[in-house]
Structures are given as structure tokens and as C-alpha cells.
Amino acid sequence: MAVDINNIRKNLEFIGSSFNSGIKGFNRLAFSQEEKDAINWLEQELKDHDISVRRDAVGNLFARIGPDDAPIHAFGSHLDTVAQGGLFDGALGVITGLECLLKLKTYQPRNTAYELVCFVGEEVNPLGGTFGSRLIAGLVDVDGLDEEVLDKLGMTKEQLKEAAGTLSDYDGFLELHIEQGTVLENNGNKTGIVTSIAGIVRHHITVIGEAGHSGTMPMADRRDALVMASEIIQHINQEANKFTDGTVATVGQLEVEPNLATVIPGRVTFTFEVRSGDRGTLDMFPEQVTAWVKKNYDVEIIQGVVKPTHPMSRKFINAAETAGKTLGLPTMKLMSGANHDTNTLAPFMDTGMIFVPSEKGISHNPLENSEWEYIENAANIMLETLKNFDVQSDERAISD
Incomplete structure (x- = not known):
């Protein structure tokens, strides 16, 4: 048959x-x-x-x-x-x-x-x-x-x-x-x-910087929220690449404020999502990342979707x-x-x-x-x- x-x-x-x-x-x-x-x-x-x-x-x-x-x-x-x-x-x-x-x-x-x-x-x-x-x-x-x-x-x-x-x-x-x-x-x-x-864990992370004039603020004195967000994104990507069990991490839905060509970004909000078939990894990895982010940056983090594997x-x-x-x-x-x-x-x-x-x-x-x-x-x-x-x-x- x-x-x-x-x-x-x-x-x-x-x-x-x-x-x-x-x-x-x-x-x-x-x-x-x-x-x-x-x-x-x-x-x-x-x-x-x-x-x-x-x-x-x-x-x-x-x-x-x-x-x-x-x-x-x-x-x-x-x-x-x-x-x-x-x-x-x-x-x-x-x-x-x-x-x-x-x-x-x-x-x-x-x-x-x-x-x-x-x-x-x-x-x-x-x-x-x-x-x-x-x-x-x-x-x-x-x-x-x-x-x-x-x-x-x-x-x-x-x-x-x-x-x-x-x-x-x-x-x-x-x-x-x-x-x-x-x-x-x-x-x-x-x-x-x-x-x-895979289970899913999402967090909504807001990086808090300081908006300023794009032409007058010296580079060394800037608190550019988009630059800081990019550092966090790189960290997430590097850490996720260490897994060999299919675990993945994704950053998406970036919202840049005020999102103007002449203004240094003052706030950036993005989603941080982890998907894994391993329950331990799904519990551990997002917590490790968010702890590192809180330690190194001025942020607000809100727990989003949680779906178990x-x-x-x-x-x-x-x-x-x-x-x-x-x-x-x-x-x-x-x-x-x-x-x-x-x-x-x-x-x-x-x-x-x-x-x-x-x-x-x-x-x-x-x-x-x-x-x-x-x-x-x-x-x-x-x-x-x-x-x-x-x-x-x-x-x-x-x-x-």
C-alpha cells in the first residue's frame, strides 16, 4: 500500500x-x-x-x-x-x-x-x-x-x-x-x-540612552541607544552560536526613538527571542542574557511570550x-x-x-x-x- x-x-x-x-x-x-x-x-x-x-x-x-x-x-x-x-x-x-x-x-x-x-x-x-x-x-x-x-x-x-x-x-x-x-x-x-x-521565550528590551544633536555632540560624549543595542545584539548572537543542540536566538522588531536623521537615538526597543528543544536551555539562556544586559546597560526589560518545549x-x-x-x-x-x-x-x-x-x-x-x-x-x-x-x-x- x-x-x-x-x-x-x-x-x-x-x-x-x-x-x-x-x-x-x-x-x-x-x-x-x-x-x-x-x-x-x-x-x-x-x-x-x-x-x-x-x-x-x-x-x-x-x-x-x-x-x-x-x-x-x-x-x-x-x-x-x-x-x-x-x-x-x-x-x-x-x-x-x-x-x-x-x-x-x-x-x-x-x-x-x-x-x-x-x-x-x-x-x-x-x-x-x-x-x-x-x-x-x-x-x-x-x-x-x-x-x-x-x-x-x-x-x-x-x-x-x-x-x-x-x-x-x-x-x-x-x-x-x-x-x-x-x-x-x-x-x-x-x-x-x-x-x-521548541519552546519559546521572548523579552522586550528597551535600551535607554540620551537623544542629542547629530552634528554637535562629540562621539566620546554620546549615549547612543542604537549603538548600545547593537552591542547587546552582537552579544546575543555570539552566545547563541555556542549551542550545538538547535537552540536559536533572534532579535527583531526594532523601534528607534526618535528615529530622525539629525538626532542621536535616545531609546531603542527590540524583542529578544529564544527557541530551544531543551527545557534547561530555555530556562537558563534567556536569564543569563538578560542578567548580563542589566549589569552593563541602562535598560527596561519586560517578559513576553513563554511557551514550553x-x-x-x-x-x-x-x-x-x-x-x-x-x-x-x-x-x-x-x-x-x-x-x-x-x-x-x-x-x-x-x-x-x-x-x-x-x-x-x-x-x-x-x-x-x-x-x-x-x-x-x-x-x-x-x-x-x-x-x-x-x-x-x-x-x-x-x-x-
Whole structure:
């Protein structure tokens, strides 16, 4: 049993060409009509194949096959994109999931049920990324949401409360996704097996200097906030480069005040973000950096986003490795530096991710690309992984 890569390609390209609000790239923004239309198309495809489909109050889609009383292994991703995004991000996981579900239906599982899930609102949006998965996991404070924002999105708190906390009792969740980086490409374009999804810690740092006339203040007497900020940025970059475990640090969103050509910068505010798959590093490194900054500069530091790292389940890691060996397809283990719906579900169940190599690591960009050969490899490893859960259940039943 193998996937039909031509079906995956045809459906993915149809989604990209049919549900797009922009001229440049792919534009199915979270909660947009284009996202809704794409999910409606998916629903009809499933119904045309006599697969049971349900939608919750915010539009998350669930399509199930297999015995009613069997444990459920779920898989899927999202169909929304960033503005001017790429063809593959999110959508590849859903369309590959559709192909796997159709193949598994033909296989007729006896001891395991399978459910394709398409989450809404995974990309950045006014309600926060990974919204659909966070909502059903009970991680959204519905009462705290802005009603004006909800009204603009065509939603109500009553709708959200109906969908909130309805996460099914899955035996596990598996997501196929493009890597969005260069690790796999730099290692022979193997299929990636994710070991953990990086946690995120952000701080907002304001460097306080003194504004002054750019022509009259001597260089030795200046307190140039931008120069000091650049020293901090260099320090962060140098320290982050000492890690060999995939930990990364990024400085972005610089705001220079007063941001005039004739004035020495008096204040600079920027974000300092660390992502790591190692919980100890995620706790330790940002604290070390902010302590050094406070010691050496006049600054104000505000704690921002904190998202813990989540390891993927040994169940899925081992199963995907076994599938790769069975099929004679090379795999390698790596961390995911990007957040995904799988990260939301990880505290509640066994989770796993399979990565497809990304050409030049480009993503969130119209130039985003993955070779169909590597997509086919990853899709077949995913299908073999899922099928084997039913085979293993059958073997256990026989031994019992």
C-alpha cells in the first residue's frame, strides 16, 4: 500500500489555485472566506468518498474511518496561510492526510480508527496562532477575548464556548509538515522525524540612552541607544552560536526613538527571542542574557511570550523510524523550531511529526518549495506508520 503522489499534487495545486485572495503568493488568511471555502471543498471531497465528517462551531473539521469502539489515531494540519505565503505550509499536511485516509479506508482497519483533522486559524491572527487546536484543548480564555475583534471575524463567544474543551480522547496525533529550514536539505534530503517542538521565550528590551544633536555632540560624549543595542545584539548572537543542540536566538522588531536623521537615538526597543528543544536551555539562556544586559546597560526589560518545549512521543518516533526502514527510505531525527498544532496537543496525548525537506529552507514565502520525490517519501512513511498501529493492535489481540 502506497500513496498516489499524483493525487496529492493535483489536490494541493487545486487548493492553491482555487482559494486565493491575492495576486502574489497564496492567501488563505485565518478565518477568511478563502480558508472557509478550502475547508468546505475538503468536506465535500470526504463525503464524496463516503467518509463521515463533522465540523465544530468554529469550523475545525474531523473525518473518521474505522470501528466505532476502537482507539483513534488522528492526523492532519491546517489550510490557512500567512499573507503572500507558500503552497505547502499546512496544506501539504492536510492533503497528504486526505490521501492517507483514503488509502486506510481501502485497507479497512479492524482494530484502530483513524481521524483526519483540519484545524482553523493556525497562522498568526487576531485571536492568536494555533487557535483552532488551542480552543478545543481548552487553552483559550474565551471570556477574555475582545468582542469587537470576534464580531469582525464573524464569531461569537457562544460559538467559541460550544467548541472549547472538546478535544477527543485520541491515542495519538501525527502531523506531516514541511521543515521550513535547511537541516534536512543539508543532510541528503532525508525525511525528518521530529524529536521535540521548541519552546519559546521572548523579552522586550528597551535600551535607554540620551537623544542629542547629530552634528554637535562629540562621539566620546554620546549615549547612543542604537549603538548600545547593537552591542547587546552582537552579544546575543555570539552566545547563541555556542549551542550545538538547535537552540536559536533572534532579535527583531526594532523601534528607534526618535528615529530622525539629525538626532542621536535616545531609546531603542527590540524583542529578544529564544527557541530551544531543551527545557534547561530555555530556562537558563534567556536569564543569563538578560542578567548580563542589566549589569552593563541602562535598560527596561519586560517578559513576553513563554511557551514550553514539548518532546514528541517515543511511540511516534520509533514507529516512523521503523516505517522508514521497512520502506528503505532514509530518515533523520531533528527538532522543530517552528510552532505547530501538534505542540498544542502534546501535553494531552502521544504526538509526532514528520518533516519534508524544504528547498533552501524558504517558507512563508511564494518561493516556498519541496520536491515531489521527498514529499512522496514522507507521505509513504506517514501512511506506513499509521497502518502499523492497526497491525500491532491486531497482533496484540491475537496474542491475548
